Amino acid sequence: MSYVTAAGTETRSYYGRPIIKEPVWTWEIPTYFFTGGLAGASAVLSSAARVSGNEKLARTALYVGTAAELVSPALLISDLGRPERFHHMLRVVKPTSPMNVGSWVLLVSGGASTTAALCQLLGRFTPLRRAASVVATLAGPPLATYTGVLVADTAVPAWHEARRELPWIFGASAAASAGAAASMFVDPRDAVPARRVAVAGVLAEGALMQAMELRLGALGDVYRQGQAGKLSWAAKGLAVTGAALLGTKGRKSRAAAVAGGALVCAGELCMRWAVFTAGRQSARDPKYVVESQRRRIERDGTKATTKPA
Amino acid sequence: MSAPDGLVTYGDEQQERVGFFTDTSVCIGCKACEVACKEWNLIPEDGLSWTGNSYDNTGELSANTWRHVAFVEQEKPLLTNGNGETGLRWLMESDVCKHCTHAACLDVCPTGSLFRTEFGTVVVQQDICNGCGYCVPACPFGVLDKRHLAPAPDLPAFAKEDGRVWKCTLCYDRLKGGHEPACAKACPTKSIQFGPLDELRERADARLAKLDAEGWNGAQLYGRDPDDGVGGFGAFFLLLDEPEVYGLPPDPVVTTRDLPEMWTNMLAAAGALVVGVAAAFVGSRS
Numbered sequence: 087m088s089y090v091t092a093a094g095t096e097t098r099s100y101y102g103r104p105i106i107k108e109p110v111w112t113w114e115i116p117t118y119f120f121t122g123g124l125a126g127a128s129a130v131l132s133s134a135a136r137v138s139g140n141e142k143l144a145r146t147a148l149y150v151g152t153a154a155e156l157v158s159p160a161l162l163i164s165d166l167g168r169p170e171r172f173h174h175m176l177r178v179v180k181p182t183s184p185m186n187v188g189s190w191v192l193l194v195s196g197g198a199s200t201t202a203a204l205c206q207l208l209g210r211f212t213p214l215r216r217a218a219s220v221v222a223t224l225a226g227p228p229l230a231t232y233t234g235v236l237v238a239d240t241a242v243p244a245w246h247e248a249r250r251e252l253p254w255i256f257g258a259s260a261a262a263s264a265g266a267a268a269s270m271f272v273d274p275r276d277a278v279p280a281r282r283v284a285v286a287g288v289l290a291e292g293a294l295m296q297a298m299e300l301r302l303g304a305l306g307d308v309y310r311q312g313q314a315g316k317l318s319w320a321a322k323g324l325a326v327t328g329a330a331l332l333g334t335k336g337r338k339s340r341a342a343a344v345a346g347g348a349l350v351c352a353g354e355l356c357m358r359w360a361v362f363t364a365g366r367q368s369a370r371d372p373k374y375v376v377e378s379q380r381r382r383i384e385r386d387g388t389k390a391t392t393k394p395a
Numbered sequence: 396m397s398a399p400d401g402l403v404t405y406g407d408e409q410q411e412r413v414g415f416f417t418d419t420s421v422c423i424g425c426k427a428c429e430v431a432c433k434e435w436n437l438i439p440e441d442g443l444s445w446t447g448n449s450y451d452n453t454g455e456l457s458a459n460t461w462r463h464v465a466f467v468e469q470e471k472p473l474l475t476n477g478n479g480e481t482g483l484r485w486l487m488e489s490d491v492c493k494h495c496t497h498a499a500c501l502d503v504c505p506t507g508s509l510f511r512t513e514f515g516t517v518v519v520q521q522d523i524c525n526g527c528g529y530c531v532p533a534c535p536f537g538v539l540d541k542r543h544l545a546p547a548p549d550l551p552a553f554a555k556e557d558g559r560v561w562k563c564t565l566c567y568d569r570l571k572g573g574h575e576p577a578c579a580k581a582c583p584t585k586s587i588q589f590g591p592l593d594e595l596r597e598r599a600d601a602r603l604a605k606l607d608a609e610g611w612n613g614a615q616l617y618g619r620d621p622d623d624g625v626g627g628f629g630a631f632f633l634l635l636d637e638p639e640v641y642g643l644p645p646d647p648v649v650t651t652r653d654l655p656e657m658w659t660n661m662l663a664a665a666g667a668l669v670v671g672v673a674a675a676f677v678g679s680r681s
Contacts, residue, residue: 100642167526167558227665
């Protein structure tokens, strides 16, 4: 069976069937990409606020991040085919598996954030809280960005070919959500840096997504088509509206800050779903797999080897 | 030949690397391999349906299908030199896990459930797999899948879906006992040949030379080259058309080949996140 593509070239396939398997991950995984990013970036935001002497923002970001940190493992375990075996993730240390590395990072980061938050709540054990905060701050940035590597380290064309941008996009999105979430729960006067992080995160993420789609060429279409395209538009609309609200009325009004923060968070959640869905779409249609490999052969003039290009 | 990933730990127990050479030019589409595989490995029945795609009612490799015979009907002469030309040909190919030299499924498995055996094959340890599903999109051939069927639907204790990932083991249990895999044993035309990989490669080269001399249309070896994107297949093929015609990727790459680049990128992005957040606090003290 064959069909002609937009470029006028013929792609052949086996009865139009997929070549690779679509990811079997369900709703928990893109949701975790959001909560994990929120948790990781919040840890950084909290420590930066503490250093700058903004105690209220530091505490808020710590609590928000810890909440996200506690939801994350629940989401991940619920997605497993054998949830009772979740601890098998920690029976090895395996740098070739981003999921294994991520499990360790989440364990360290979650443990540290929870410890720091408990100490903060009790108002005691300050040295322990400081030590835990340092650990959480170190583990936070990898937690916010490794999920980009997690999806890129597959045979899914829309993810693997976007491996350069995805950790950056996920990092920017994490920052946006952390800034936005903190802005919702703190007095607007204390939330200046959080709003800046939110607005800058939204802008950076939008620009990076555009750059990625451009660089991917024909494969970039998959981010603009079908369900992924709709989610992508929703993500942009929600995040930009929220950022605008945060940057204007949100500076004075708490209600506007809550609305703006919620919109940005909703936008970032949609963005993770858009990337997730684009990956599934590119796995489902054999033309993306065949064409990206055929184009690579044409470009390099030779077939692939196990040495990176 | 590059050594397969994870093949350094067996010492005295190390065996010669074995695999399959599937010569599709003699496949008659009997599906004895599919049946033998299901029977020997006790793979559950997963639906009896008609696809309408030639004689292929199996569809694809999956958690419950470890050999899959593809059927392709073409208006293309079998020979290029005009002898016995009919203009029609029927291609059949028994697909299977490729047991890659550099296996993405094995690399990305977070539990160590997927491992390299002493025979150089790739196997899932079912008592370790927790059904995370990472290997499913990591495989460039779409071999692995999660099994959603219940182990025993009629028994309350076993009525929950299996949830783990399953694939061809190259009959690890039979190899341990000194037997060839069930599919190769059942194949009536020696389309599926089992043996030491080096020997199979020599045999495949000779077979291709013969088909080329006879003018077979499109004959090519797929996965024989140890320098390809996955370091060569442990189970490779002789095809009569381009790989994508059989539903195979034309130029597969082990995704972890690019992982060092990805980790570097991630660390840079993580650093940028810290710098970016810190920068937001500049001049915000008031």
